[in-house]
Amino acid sequence: MSKVVARTGNEAMAEAMRQINPDVVAAYPITPATEIVMIFAKYVADGLVDTNFVAVESEHSAMSACVGASATGARVMTGTSSQGLCLMYEILPIAAALRLPIVMCDVNRAISGPINIHCDHSDTMAARDFGWLQIFSEDSQEAYDSLIQAIRIAEDPRVHLPTMVTTDGFIISHCLDRIEIVEDKEVKEFIGGDRKAANSLLDVKKPVSVGLLDLQDYYFEHRLPVAEAMKNSKKVILEVAEEFAKKFGRKYGLYEGYKLDDAEIAIVALGSTCGTAKVVIDELRAKGIKAGMLKIRVFRPFPAEEIAQALANVKAVAVLDRSDMWAGQGGQVFTEIRSALFEAVKKPQLLNYIYGLGGREIDQPMLRSVFTALQSAEKQPLVQYLGVRE
């Protein structure tokens, strides 16, 4: 039995954390993710969870504590955003290389500078090469559902990789939304008991060393399994999503196609923008324009083959990037998709729009203008900035 409630993205994530009941949470507050851990800390204080909550002095320490705790075999979670995630960067790839299934609530926020607290994807995109699975959410419901699934995915023996589930700062994190919450015992059943780790730092009967110096002769052999696990995780994400759909009725994939099957023009986007885009697409469809969208849910691992296949019959596609990678040839999502399409025999003409930096509004007229441009895509420059003053 599920119940319908009003929750912000942060409240929804904290609720999922309470139901997951992790062994250890180490975190440091940062806008707009503060609330997640603040609400969770109250659950700890009120005795609603069995979690050992570690209040640390920085995000660098938070992720370090998470790595240590996870190496003992504990189920570990944390939450952060923007500069906090940046401070974790040094430790993030260590968590991946040690194959520790830490699950993070990550609220997308622009990175400094200039200093800004609002949504874009620059913090999370900069963490894309650290061996963490990255799942984006369109709304609070997806954040709640994906966080529960993330525990199963990360702890699957075929994966054993840390995972971040993201929401968009303020747009999702602070807006009340109608969501369905499942019962505590159903979440418990879905997760299926304690984490089953093969080794524990605290097991004195089977002493192990973790995270040793690894030079020319072994480092390479320890990095390759991360790439392999990342590849394998696609199958696991889909399996877990299927089981979740059977139990709770909501379906997820690596991506979501919205009116994409017969679309002639389409956008690719991730996060909260997809909700606005769906309204615009419905309007265009009512006028007889074959518009559609490919919403990326999983950015790491990147579903390259799946996306190439899904976009094969579209005439023109605009990839929306809510961050810039300063490469002078478009954003992170665009670069991935362009690369994914390179070998494809049938592929759309591709455009890139970089938009919404530092929380700059993306509204229906702006998205409509993208679809209008797609109708004469051949006349458009490859990369454009959407919604910036000249």
Added chain:
Amino acid sequence: MSEVKPGWKTLPEGDIVKGGTAAEFKTGDWRSERPVWFPERCIHCMFCWISCPDSSIVVKDGKMTGIDYDHCKGCGICVKECPVKPNKALEMKPEREGSCQR
């Protein structure tokens, strides 16, 4: 015979190995200076033993018996901590002294 190293498919997951492997990794060649022990001055206070970060002070039956040069990195903490006066029971000497000196 050179050692056959395991490939990535057979290595244990995640850079995890059995405990106590530091003993197998000889770090003595990192030294530029070595502590030299003078037994006749030593009072066996164990200050060097408890201070050594590499467990390189060799103790038998509660007595200092020498230095494990296979693992001593030459940090000099034992010499610094040695309380014996006027001359310490441990002194730092250049690693090359008496060997390849020109």
